[in-house]
Amino acid sequence: MAIKTEPIVVNIGPQHPSTHGVFRMRVTLDGETITDAEMVIGYLHRSMEKLAEERTWTQNIPFTDRMDYLAAMTGNMAYCIAVERLAGIEVPERAQYLRVIFAELQRIASHAMANGTFINDCGAWQTPLFYMFREREKILDLFEMTCGARLTLNYMRIGGVAFDIPDEFMPALQALVDELPDRIDEYDQLLLDNEILLMRSRDIGKISAEDAMNASLSGPMLRGSGVAWDVRKGDPYSIYDRFDFEIPVGHNGDCFDRFIVRMAEVRQSLSIIKQAMVDIPPGKHCAEVPLNFRPPEGEVYSRIESPKGELGYYLVSDGGPFPYRFHVRSPSLINLSALREMVIGQSVADAIVTLGSIDINVGEVDR
Amino acid sequence: MAEPTRAIAGSDIAERLGRVPEAVVETGAISVTVAPEKLVEASRFLRDDRDSDARFLNCLSGVDRYDYFEVVYHLSSLAHNHSFVLRVRADHEEPEVPSLAGVWHGAHLQEREIFDLLGIRFIGHPDLKRMLLWEGFPGHPLRKDFMSLPSGKSPGLQRFPKEDPEKWGGEFRGD
Numbered sequence: 001m002a003i004k005t006e007p008i009v010v011n012i013g014p015q016h017p018s019t020h021g022v023f024r025m026r027v028t029l030d031g032e033t034i035t036d037a038e039m040v041i042g043y044l045h046r047s048m049e050k051l052a053e054e055r056t057w058t059q060n061i062p063f064t065d066r067m068d069y070l071a072a073m074t075g076n077m078a079y080c081i082a083v084e085r086l087a088g089i090e091v092p093e094r095a096q097y098l099r100v101i102f103a104e105l106q107r108i109a110s111h112a113m114a115n116g117t118f119i120n121d122c123g124a125w126q127t128p129l130f131y132m133f134r135e136r137e138k139i140l141d142l143f144e145m146t147c148g149a150r151l152t153l154n155y156m157r158i159g160g161v162a163f164d165i166p167d168e169f170m171p172a173l174q175a176l177v178d179e180l181p182d183r184i185d186e187y188d189q190l191l192l193d194n195e196i197l198l199m200r201s202r203d204i205g206k207i208s209a210e211d212a213m214n215a216s217l218s219g220p221m222l223r224g225s226g227v228a229w230d231v232r233k234g235d236p237y238s239i240y241d242r243f244d245f246e247i248p249v250g251h252n253g254d255c256f257d258r259f260i261v262r263m264a265e266v267r268q269s270l271s272i273i274k275q276a277m278v279d280i281p282p283g284k285h286c287a288e289v290p291l292n293f294r295p296p297e298g299e300v301y302s303r304i305e306s307p308k309g310e311l312g313y314y315l316v317s318d319g320g321p322f323p324y325r326f327h328v329r330s331p332s333l334i335n336l337s338a339l340r341e342m343v344i345g346q347s348v349a350d351a352i353v354t355l356g357s358i359d360i361n362v363g364e365v366d367r
Numbered sequence: 368m369a370e371p372t373r374a375i376a377g378s379d380i381a382e383r384l385g386r387v388p389e390a391v392v393e394t395g396a397i398s399v400t401v402a403p404e405k406l407v408e409a410s411r412f413l414r415d416d417r418d419s420d421a422r423f424l425n426c427l428s429g430v431d432r433y434d435y436f437e438v439v440y441h442l443s444s445l446a447h448n449h450s451f452v453l454r455v456r457a458d459h460e461e462p463e464v465p466s467l468a469g470v471w472h473g474a475h476l477q478e479r480e481i482f483d484l485l486g487i488r489f490i491g492h493p494d495l496k497r498m499l500l501w502e503g504f505p506g507h508p509l510r511k512d513f514m515s516l517p518s519g520k521s522p523g524l525q526r527f528p529k530e531d532p533e534k535w536g537g538e539f540r541g542d
Contacts, residue, residue, distance in 0.1 A: 041499065047508055049509060235448070236369055303425065327426070333480070334473055336476065
């Protein structure tokens with residue numbers, strides 16, 4: 001006599017350590033295999049796009065911290081660059097270099113967090129995460145030294161940055177830049193040939209280059225599938241065209257490739273920081289911009305490469321003191337586009353690894 | 368690849384879209400406005416045409432223009448490194464736009480977001496329902512008439528009245 005089976009619906013999250021925030025995945029299971037998945041989001045929705053329509057252009061900068069709170073610098077930078085393009089504001093040289101140094105530091109910190117939690121999801125409970133946090137902590141110390149905040153930085157301004165760096169910053173940064181390559185070598189030794197990590201992440205959550213592009217995936221998700229596209233190279237903003245760096249790509253488009261792409265990007269970011277430290281000129285750190293200025297009527301779509309992917313701002317101005325429309329193209333949300341297709345047919349444990357490799361930040365998914 | 372992405376001018380997009388009859392309604396400086404009934408055909412053409420190769424949908428957003436809604440599509444080709452901007456207009460009373468989720472899978476979540484916050488119905492979307500807000504939420508918050516004060520103006524507009532540009536335009540940051 002055949003045993004009667006029926007599908008069972010399981011909620012993963014919203015409050016679960018592997019969902020990286022308040023994110024819920026409603027999966028239908030046939031035994032251990034996922035036959036259908038639906039994501040439920042919105043638990044952290046703060047209606048920032050609406051709130052931003054009633055605040056001045058400068059007052060909106062703190063919102064960008066609170067979207068991707070693990071990468072506040074790049075959030076600030078994306079918004080400030082968009083407004084500068086809209087209003088035609090020139091940014092002083094020194095401010096451009098400071099922005100690049102801080103954005104790349106933020107990328108290292110964000111990738112450290114992403115990789116640490118990813119390995120956590122693979123089953124290496126907490127130890128690698130604490131190693132990664134050690135590095136991130138030093139970067140946050142540098143942020144604190146400069147702008148007083150560690151997470152919600154609110155450091156960049158339209159036309160430059162809020163403060164110049166203190167005297168003790170450069171020696172501390174030099175010490176970090178000297179130390180980090182050894183640390184990354186250590187992680188590579190520990191992790192890249194790790195049998196358990198390979199078995200848990202290789203050939204899991206595969207997505208082809210064509211599908212990744214069609215689903216608008218960006219950042220390490222797209223590069224993991226073998227598409228060498230990086231906004232810093234493809235559509236250079238700020239002064240990225242002056243630096244020499246490579247775009248690491250994967251080949252299989254699986255979770256492991258996304259992981260090694262992030263690892264390799266940390267090295268490239270270090271290289272950019274080293275170049276910027278040599279070239280940084282003295283001078284003003286911020287252009288003179290009225291605190292409540294009015295950009296001319298018009299619209300702009302401006303994008304940068306945030307650690308998660310292509311972070312775009314679509315701003316519409318009606319010539320008033322605040323944005324008429326403030327739309328964020330958040331990479332965390334759009335990278336989830338292919339989640340359903342990726343997890344169907346997997347076991348629950350593999351779906352957790354797949355979600356971890358996307359590196360979402362729920363603050364940016366829900367906004 | 369150190370050149371910035373080339374934005375294709377509106378007249379050039381209109382020329383490319385000449386192969387789709389009656390698609391272009393209005394040609395702007397940086398974009399074209401497409402007729403809603405031709406939107407899917409025009410998008411498919413731009414995606415599959417070898418010279419256009421708009422296989423990447425960057426951003427999909429909606430704007431409430433008081434009299435009508437506007438949905439803006441930012442498309443780009445990673446191979447040719449150029450970008451297009453398409454627009455489509457929807458009636459303000461019952462906004463409806465054909466869905467592009469079948470052309471670009473990346474439109475799926477973005478259309479749901481626009482439906483949720485602006486209330487534009489995307490016809491043909493496989494799973495059109497609220498995403499960020501809960502089912503039963505009254506209204507669509509990104510509409511300009513959502514939660515306005517009795518005066519008809521939003522609180523922000525009252526703090527910075529438009530007719531007083533001197534007050535808010537003259538202060539400079541002191542360094």
